[in-house]
Amino acid sequence: MPETTQGPRAHLALETTEPTAFGYGFISGLLSAILGIAGLGLVLSLRFPEYLTQTDLRALYASPYLRAALHVTLVVSFLLGSISAVLRANKTLAVIGIGCTLWAALLGGSRAQAGGGAGDGLSWLAVDFFVLNLLLYSAIFVPLERLFALRADQHVFRRQWVVDLTYFFVNSLLIEVLTILTLKPALILFDWARVAWVSGAVESLPLVAQVPLIVLVADLAQYWVHRTFHAVPLLWRFHAIHHSAEEMDWLAGSRLHLVDVIVTRGLTYVPIFVLGFSNAALMVYVFLVAAQATFIHANVRWRFRPLRRVVATPAFHHWHHSADREAVDRNFSVHTPIWDLLFGTYYLPDRWPTRYGISRGRGVPEGWLGQLVDPIRRHAPKRPPG
Ligand SMILES: [Zn+2]
Ligand SMILES: [Zn+2]
Numbered sequence: 001m002p003e004t005t006q007g008p009r010a011h012l013a014l015e016t017t018e019p020t021a022f023g024y025g026f027i028s029g030l031l032s033a034i035l036g037i038a039g040l041g042l043v044l045s046l047r048f049p050e051y052l053t054q055t056d057l058r059a060l061y062a063s064p065y066l067r068a069a070l071h072v073t074l075v076v077s078f079l080l081g082s083i084s085a086v087l088r089a090n091k092t093l094a095v096i097g098i099g100c101t102l103w104a105a106l107l108g109g110s111r112a113q114a115g116g117g118a119g120d121g122l123s124w125l126a127v128d129f130f131v132l133n134l135l136l137y138s139a140i141f142v143p144l145e146r147l148f149a150l151r152a153d154q155h156v157f158r159r160q161w162v163v164d165l166t167y168f169f170v171n172s173l174l175i176e177v178l179t180i181l182t183l184k185p186a187l188i189l190f191d192w193a194r195v196a197w198v199s200g201a202v203e204s205l206p207l208v209a210q211v212p213l214i215v216l217v218a219d220l221a222q223y224w225v226h227r228t229f230h231a232v233p234l235l236w237r238f239h240a241i242h243h244s245a246e247e248m249d250w251l252a253g254s255r256l257h258l259v260d261v262i263v264t265r266g267l268t269y270v271p272i273f274v275l276g277f278s279n280a281a282l283m284v285y286v287f288l289v290a291a292q293a294t295f296i297h298a299n300v301r302w303r304f305r306p307l308r309r310v311v312a313t314p315a316f317h318h319w320h321h322s323a324d325r326e327a328v329d330r331n332f333s334v335h336t337p338i339w340d341l342l343f344g345t346y347y348l349p350d351r352w353p354t355r356y357g358i359s360r361g362r363g364v365p366e367g368w369l370g371q372l373v374d375p376i377r378r379h380a381p382k383r384p385p386g
Helices: 002-006 008-012 028-047 055-062 065-086 092-106 125-145 161-174 175-189 196-203 205-231 233-243 250-254 257-276 279-295 313-318 337-340 370-375
Strands: none
Touching: 028 065, 028 092, 028 125, 055 125, 065 092, 125 161, 125 250, 161 175, 161 250, 161 257, 161 370, 175 257, 196 257, 205 233, 205 257, 205 279, 205 337, 233 257, 233 370, 250 279
């Protein structure tokens, strides 16, 4: 009797063995879960704007269209969750979708009102930014990775997707804090390095000239910071977390230790600030780096052959994550391989890596919390196998 030996937990397992094609309740369940999480996030943001909203997004909350869209989102999530619950033995997605919708309804649904007032201060947790990010990226990358998959047998809910979603969640939620922690040190500590005529000249350049320049400069800084993270054992402990992903997709790119994010972003902003790029150029750069850093991890088979020496592509960065010996410490750039070509670390053969992950030293724990504390724990010497 498989029902009793597996028990009720099989109905709520994160990994599913049932078909995922149309008609099996998978697509409805997935959409229900995504919309339910998004709806709940928005309701929480409406209730607690002073704690949970990103400063720039607060202007949107007065719009009646936002509340109408939220209402539709919650209703659709509930209906799709119910359909999935009927069609599928594994109820995990339906429970997530319906559960989030009910919780959102209890908090007031699309009529939720703020208790305090939005205020202008910094919020510590940008739930709305997470929601927006999740909707945007999953709407782009989930279909893209289905249609043009490099590894077609790799599921959306591959092994360890929960860990990577946790990184995506935490790093989006902390966006305001991380922005302050990465921008402020550059502004305060390197003010002395600014030369008025240089910054004046850079700022007066048209935006179309500033953007390629800022990308080149930032990528050069990022290249050396990244390379140092690979070369210095203490720093490698933090960066090893990023390399511990053994399956590549857009979500795997989120797996970055907070120290890695703060140090890398913070040092990359130094030349940007010292050279005096305009705020508009900085905004475009911030958008570009988020988009390209996500894209180069994606499970897509496009090689962009004519651009292989100019633009960092998924193939280029997949080799950076390869566990094959010949690819170790190669391809450090995020935007353009020019720096790797110049400094002798470019590696891009006409095939794809066979395996990803850490090929040297010790491995890292599997959970988010374990990975957070792992680099600062004292490590006992590894016992020889056997
Ligand atoms: Zn790396
Ligand atoms: Zn990566």
